[in-house]
Amino acid sequence: MxxxxxxxxxxxxxxxxxxxxxxxxxxxxxxxxxxxxxxxxxxxxxxxxxxxxxxxxxxxxxxxxxxxxxxxxxxxxxxxxxxxxxxxxxxxxxxxxxxxxxxxxxxxxxxxxxxxxxxxxxxxxxxxxxxxxxxxxxxxxxxxxxxGVADGEVWHRMEIAERHRETPDVISLVLRRADGRPAGSFRPGQYVSVRSHLPDGARQIRQYSLSAAPGGDRWRISVKRVRGGTGPEGEVSSWLHAHARVGDVLTVSEPFGDLTLPEGDGPLLLASAGIGSTPMLAMLGHLVATGSRRPLTVVHADRSPAGHAHRDEQRRLVASHPDARLHLWYEEPGDPAAGAATGLADLGTLDLPDGLTACLCGPPPFLRALRGQLLRRGVPAHAIHYEIFGPDSWLGEG
The missing domain is CATH 1.10.490.10 (Globins)
Incomplete structure (x- = not known):
């Protein structure tokens, strides 16, 4: 005060x-x-x-x-x-x-x-x-x-156990502790930092969501390569795409992040766009693994089906949940499967239950649009949680 x-x-x-x-x-x-x-x-x-x-x-x-x-x-x-x-x-x-x-x-x-x-x-x-x-x-x-660490002492070494190509611009890296200890637990939705030693000597740090449910002795991150265009090319994502291989050791932080799976058994909306699907996958995977029966609406928007990272995994997890519905939007048509529409995500077309809690992740235009749609539908601001990949301008809070 x-x-x-x-x-x-x-x-x-x-x-x-x-x-x-x-x-x-x-x-x-x-x-x-x-x-x-x-x-x-x-x-x-x-x-x-x-x-x-x-x-x-x-x-x-x-x-x-x-x-x-x-x-x-x-x-x-x-x-x-x-x-x-x-x-x-x-x-x-x-x-x-x-x-x-x-x-x-x-x-x-x-x-x-x-x-x-x-x-x-x-x-x-x-x-x-x-x-x-x-x-x-x-x-x-x-x-x-x-x-369980001293102030600032968040780093440890993790070995790349698996590398998978998810889309032309997205790879997933499965990580295990280099010292053989369990990777540790985290809350679904959290992220870790990866510190990369770049060719010019810089040790640049970027955050990546843990994209699979907690459990076992490994973590998974999914890295989208940021290509140049309206802004600078992503130097860390480009380096990881070009150089990160199975057996390499990365410097990785403890998990942090405040967009985590809300507790309770009330209805839940998991809405994402682009690589924003990654924290939602961890939440969805955890709900399935723990046998949750809470009503679940899953929304994802992307440019095209080919660019939708972990698309088959998302469909499989939704199908494994007893009360989940998947709604997809692609800016470019091409997915004949049920539940896929052309254009931008529009929650006005969905039947949303009362008492909904919403988790959103994606680029700022997507977040602003869906937050506005939810507020107009009567979802209170305190029930809408979001994560933005990048600096937050703190517009529209509350």
Missing amino acids: LSEQSVPVVRATLPAVGAALGEITELFYRKLFTARPELLRDLFNRGNQANGEQRKALAGSIAAFAGMLLDSPGSGPDAMIGRIAHRHAALGVTPDQYKIVHEHLFAAIAETLGDAVTPEVAAAWDEVYWLMADTLIAAESRLYRQA
């Missing part, structure tokens, strides 16, 4: 700070990487830096947090903090790194806003920053304790 003296200062300056956040975050990252180039090389996603998505995410999270402190002072932004904390834990972020961020962020604020940053303004926004940072540090510490 903001102090009494900071509330009016933050309220008065939030419009100006918010309007300048894009410029501030751009300058912040430039200062940070000039002073600490190893952070860009070995921690931050260079692709998201190149396309500006990380700057948008940072600006959005700061603005959203400040707004919540002003509008809901008695409650915390749990959903946003939880999602960021899981991402940070999967990267092995430690408390000392928040001091580094603070130094360069506030230098960027002072340089961008100039004389407008009076001592009073600086103190108020310093309070905003440390309230957010301390909340994240505490949340990340809890996640590390739950994983």
Whole structure:
């Protein structure tokens, strides 16, 4: 909660700070990487830096947090903090790194806003920053304790036991611990980080969902190659497609992620697009393996049947569930099977039960469209959960 003296200062300056956040975050990252180039090389996603998505995410999270402190002072932004904390834990972020961020962020604020940053303004926004940072540090510490590791010590070596080509752009890698120990449990829907040593010496990190149900001594991830076009080509996904082979050893994190299979036996919607099907496969596989009978609606949208990764597996799992229905949409026609339609996913055509809980995963346009459709159908916002592969701009939360 903001102090009494900071509330009016933050309220008065939030419009100006918010309007300048894009410029501030751009300058912040430039200062940070000039002073600490190893952070860009070995921690931050260079692709998201190149396309500006990380700057948008940072600006959005700061603005959203400040707004919540002003509008809901008695409650915390749990959903946003939880999602960021899981991402940070999967990267092995430690408390000392928040001091580094603070130094360069506030230098960027002072340089961008100039004389407008009076001592009073600086103190108020310093309070905003440390309230957010301390909340994240505490949340990340809890996640590390739950994983049974020290802060930031999330990495271990895993050997590729199997490699499978799922589509022209998707491979799956089955992983086992290199030390022979069991891979460990995880909650269906969670992801792991993979740290890859690239040819230029960088150790870039990317997150991949665990795409099969927990159980046994192995994990499976599915990697979609990000091809160039409107943005930079995915350097880690391209490297894994080209070089990851059976017997190779990867550096992999403990599992994290807050989009997990909701508890209970009420009706459930699992809706995905593209490679967003991967966490849903783990949830679906777990429901089948545990004999769940909860009513289940499975929705998937893709460009074409040929590009639908794990398509046969998804059909098989749905067929194995006693009360599940599969609905498919492809932008390009070509699947004559029942349940496949042409075009974009449209929940308005489906009979959704009362008391539904929804889990969504896919690109932002898909998430915005389906979330809007569900809200119009009367599904409350708190019953709609989502995962986005990439930085989150925090638009439309709540």
